[in-house]
Amino acid sequence: MICMNFFLAGLSVLAGVYLSYRLTSKFPRREKGLKTLYNDISKLENYVCYYQESLIIALRKIEGDYAEFFRFISQSMENCNAADIRRTWASGMEQYTAFSFLNNTDKECILDFAELLGKSDSQSQKQLFKSVKKQLEERLLESKQESSHNVRMYRILGFVAGIALAIIII
Numbered sequence: 001m002i003c004m005n006f007f008l009a010g011l012s013v014l015a016g017v018y019l020s021y022r023l024t025s026k027f028p029r030r031e032k033g034l035k036t037l038y039n040d041i042s043k044l045e046n047y048v049c050y051y052q053e054s055l056i057i058a059l060r061k062i063e064g065d066y067a068e069f070f071r072f073i074s075q076s077m078e079n080c081n082a083a084d085i086r087r088t089w090a091s092g093m094e095q096y097t098a099f100s101f102l103n104n105t106d107k108e109c110i111l112d113f114a115e116l117l118g119k120s121d122s123q124s125q126k127q128l129f130k131s132v133k134k135q136l137e138e139r140l141l142e143s144k145q146e147s148s149h150n151v152r153m154y155r156i157l158g159f160v161a162g163i164a165l166a167i168i169i170i
Contacts, residue, residue, distance in 0.1 A: 005169055009170050016159055016160075017162060018158075024155060027143075031144055034143055035140060036064055041129065048118075069095075085114055086114055105139070
């Protein structure tokens with residue numbers, strides 16, 4: 001009987017730790033998503049501002065986690081389905097899982113960028129890219145701080161909950 005109690009106690013600690021790791025898995029994904037998005041927007045900046053490529057072609061050249069999203073936007077623009085560009089980008093964000101880990105503030109930052117993209121001269125576009133990249137850097141820093149704080153907290157809570165359950169079982 002005592003062996004069974006110790007087994008269940010150990011199992012409860014493991015379950016608490018496992019659940020805490022599952023709960024914290026979303027935090028690094030947001031950070032990774034923001035880094036990838038920052039890099040993709042930097043590539044887009046190079047294609048549009050420095051290589052002087054059209055926005056439609058530049059969007060198609062983006063590779064990686066957000067490639068499908070950028071191709072969707074490019075296709076919508078090419079088919080003239082992007083009369084309301086903000087709505088088109090928002091629709092694309094809802095469709096592609098790469099955006100599921102970003103919070104609403106992150107998405108608003110991207111949508112604000114989308115509304116102004118391609119609507120001004122080259123110098124203004126450079127400023128727009130500089131501004132959105134600065135905002136993404138701030139979002140990334142916030143994400144790192146949030147991740148660090150919350151991951152540690154959830155993991156400690158999971159372990160403590162498992163220990164508490166183990167004490168009750170024993």
